[in-house]
Amino acid sequence: MEQGRSVTFPLALAQSDNAFLANAARKGDRPAFGLLYSRFARMVHGILLARVPRSEVDDLVQDVFLLALRRLDTLRDPCAFGPWLAMIARNRATDYHRRSRETTELSEDCAAQDPRPAEALAVLSTIQKLPEAYRETLVLRLVEGMSGPEIAERTGLTPASVRVNLHRGMKLLREKLEGREAS
Known part of the structure; x- marks a missing residue:
């Protein structure tokens, strides 16, 4: 057996399983959509976390899934449910920024209480300023804990x-964080 086949078979199986669930959800099967939610919520959370203030992410995750449920009939290829949902999440983040041109800043009171959350928020803030391709893959990997193959599939x-986005993104993130510490 070729090595490539053993890698693509699980991916194809997962995609066909997602397609089955998407088709069932399209026909009104709520438990099927619930399974899709449980499979893809981390991915959507990560995509949004890379683009919008942390305080808005949970509400926007719900918005993305409600929008996906309403628009399931527009999904042309049920095997591509993950990429389709990722596109909805990216578009929802863009809509959020279009509607609210303000940025949320970490208050000094909150930063003074415990330096670890403030440091994590500073790193997340730095990630949010990276180019989009790096930003999304880094958040899915570092914040959501997804593996490279999971990120690719979803x-x-x-x-x-x-792999390239993670490597280049980590390099750029290190440079920006080191530059921030030097100043």
Whole structure:
């Protein structure tokens, strides 16, 4: 058996399983949509976390899934449910920024209480300023704990693209964080 086949078979199986669930949800099967939610909520959370203030993420995750449920009939290829949902999440983040042109800043009171959350928020803030391709893959990996193959499957990127984005994104993140510490 070729090595490539053993890698693509589980991916194809997962995609066909997602397609089955998407088709069932399209026909009104709420438990099927619940399974899709449990499979993809981390991905959607990560995509949004890379783009919008942390305080807005949970509400927007719900918005994305409600919008996906309402628009399931527009999904052309049920095997591509993950990339389709990722696109909805990205578009929802863009809509959020279009509607609210303000940025949320960490208050000094909150930062003074415990330096670890403030430091984590500073790193997240730095990640949010990276180019989009790096930002999304880094948040899915570092914050959501997804593996490279999981990120590829859920976002529609190739595994090679995910590896490159993670490598370049981490390099750029290190540079920006080191530059911030030096100043």
